[in-house]
Structure formats: C-alpha cells, structure tokens
Amino acid sequence: MALLEIEAVSKAFGSLKAVDDVSFSVGAGEIFGIAGPNGSGKSTLFNIVTGIPFGPDRGRVRLDGTEIQARTGDAIARLGLARTFQRETSFDGLTVFENALIGAGFGKPGRPARVIREAAAEALDVVGLPDGAFGRLAGELSVYERKCLMLATAVAMQPRVLLLDEPASSLTKPEIEASIGLIRRIAARGVTIVLIEHVLTFLMTLSQHLLVLNNGRVLAAGAPEAVIADPRVVEAYLGTRRARP
Numbered sequence: 001m002a003l004l005e006i007e008a009v010s011k012a013f014g015s016l017k018a019v020d021d022v023s024f025s026v027g028a029g030e031i032f033g034i035a036g037p038n039g040s041g042k043s044t045l046f047n048i049v050t051g052i053p054f055g056p057d058r059g060r061v062r063l064d065g066t067e068i069q070a071r072t073g074d075a076i077a078r079l080g081l082a083r084t085f086q087r088e089t090s091f092d093g094l095t096v097f098e099n100a101l102i103g104a105g106f107g108k109p110g111r112p113a114r115v116i117r118e119a120a121a122e123a124l125d126v127v128g129l130p131d132g133a134f135g136r137l138a139g140e141l142s143v144y145e146r147k148c149l150m151l152a153t154a155v156a157m158q159p160r161v162l163l164l165d166e167p168a169s170s171l172t173k174p175e176i177e178a179s180i181g182l183i184r185r186i187a188a189r190g191v192t193i194v195l196i197e198h199v200l201t202f203l204m205t206l207s208q209h210l211l212v213l214n215n216g217r218v219l220a221a222g223a224p225e226a227v228i229a230d231p232r233v234v235e236a237y238l239g240t241r242r243a244r245p
C-alpha cells in the first residue's frame with residue numbers, strides 16, 4: 001500500500017481551479033518529484049495535503065491508510081507529515097539550535113529534554129549545519145543556511161513523509177549540488193520525500209517518479225525520463241524551448 005495517497009483532490013479560489021481533480025500515490029521510502037509552470041498549482045497541492053493553511057474542497061488524502069483531509073495542519077503534522085516552504089521560514093530572533101528544538105519537541109509531550117536536544121542536534125548535523133552555527137541567530141544566516149535550517153527543523157520532527165517546496169530556489173549551483181546530497185541523506189534515513197522544484201535537473205537527479213501539473217491538472221506522471229520526453233510536457237512546461245540540460 002502507498003504511504004501517501006492523494007485521490008481526486010481539488011481546490012478553487014473563486015472561479016480559479018488552482019488544483020483540479022489531482023490523484024497520485026507515493027510509496028514508502030520514495031522520492032517523488034512534482035514539476036509544473038508558474039501558477040500550475042504545485043504549492044496549493046502541498047497546502048491541501050498538509051492542511052497548512054487549508055485542506056481540499058473535494059477529494060481524499062490518506063497517510064498510511066488514515067484519511068487526513070479533514071484534519072487540521074497541526075494534527076496532520078503530528079501524524080508524521082511535515083513540510084517546508086518556498087520562502088525560507090524560521091524564527092529569526094531565535095538561534096539555530098532553538099529553531100531545531102522547536103521541531104524536535106513538536107507534538108511529543110513528555111519527551112525527555114535530553115532526547116529532544118539530541119534529535120535537534122542530529123537534524124542539524126544531517127543538513128550540514130555545524131555545532132559552531134548552533135548559537136547563531138537564524139535571522140543572520142545566508143539564504144542557503146536558512147533553507148538548511150528550515151529543513152533541519154522539519155527533519156527534527158522525525159516525520160514519515162516530508163514535503164519540500166522548491167528547496168533549490170535562489171541557490172547557486174554548488175549549493176544546489178549540496179542540497180541534492182542532503183536530501184538523499186534525509187531519504188536514506190527512511191523519510192519519504194515529495195519534492196516540488198522548478199530546477200528540472202534537480203528533480204531528475206533525485207526522483208523515482210515525476211508528476212507534472214499544468215493549470216491545476218495532472219499533465220503527465222511516471223518515470224522521470226518518460227515524463228520529460230512527453231511532448232505535452234515539453235510544450236506546457238518549457239514552452240517552445242527544449243529542456244535545459
């Protein structure tokens with residue numbers, strides 16, 4: 001059985017169908033990529049799945065067989081589904097370690113402080129933020145470091161499924177390479193990953209399955225090589241240009 005099942009979900013804003021009858025499933029341990037032009041509904045899809053800030057108008061979302069579409073974002077996160085955002089999001093007035101502690105302590109009442117601290121330190125280690133950075137204020141970090149911290153805070157929650165919204169945006173090529181490595185490290189820990197990204201090489205390198213959205217609908221889905229070779233995808237996602245290598 002799939003770990004995450006999305007069945008015919010839709011979300012409209014007035015007359016705009018931002019997500020329109022979208023279905024797919026993600027197997028345990030998989031890295032599942034989602035691409036699509038600007039405004040095709042990718043972030044709205046993540047909002048619907050995580051309940052942050054809203055669920056779907058219609059359709060079902062199942063996490064390990066449990067229907068979650070009517071639950072709050074908070075309850076969904078407690079069930080083991082975490083997300084990051086397109087823009088770096090952190091508590092800027094808190095230190096790197098304090099930010100990770102918030103993730104590690106989330107939804108785990110009664111967890112000993114020592115265990116929470118260990119989970120926070122481990123998550124920061126996974127994303128490559130060294131001990132020397134633990135005391136720095138989040139607001140003083142570089143864009144890349146802030147993205148790493150947002151990721152570490154989500155990893156510290158020890159989710160079963162992690163949804164990453166454009167982790168490579170605004171990064172340099174070496175930083176993108178580093179991000180690929182750290183997403184692989186997170187996946188190797190048994191975390192199932194769903195990844196939205198504009199950078200196609202990033203998606204192609206990481207994903208076992210790829211889905212392309214266009215105007216809120218699934219345009220193509222399947223093996224990444226087959227999907228990006230699909231003429232409808234070339235036209236919708238890349239316009240008249242060919243895919244950049």
Ligand SMILES: Nc1ncnc2c1ncn2[C@@H]1O[C@H](COP(=O)(O)OP(=O)(O)OP(=O)(O)O)[C@@H](O)[C@H]1O
Pocket residue numbers: 013016018036037038039040041042043044045086
């Ligand atoms: N809260 C909202 N209220 C009204 N319209 C919205 C809202 N959120 C998204 N939309 C609209 O829904 C459509 C899909 O937006 P969404 O952000 O999901 O696309 P996207 O594929 O993530 O785009 P991008 O790649 O630019 O981030 C767009 O037309 C957008 O303007």
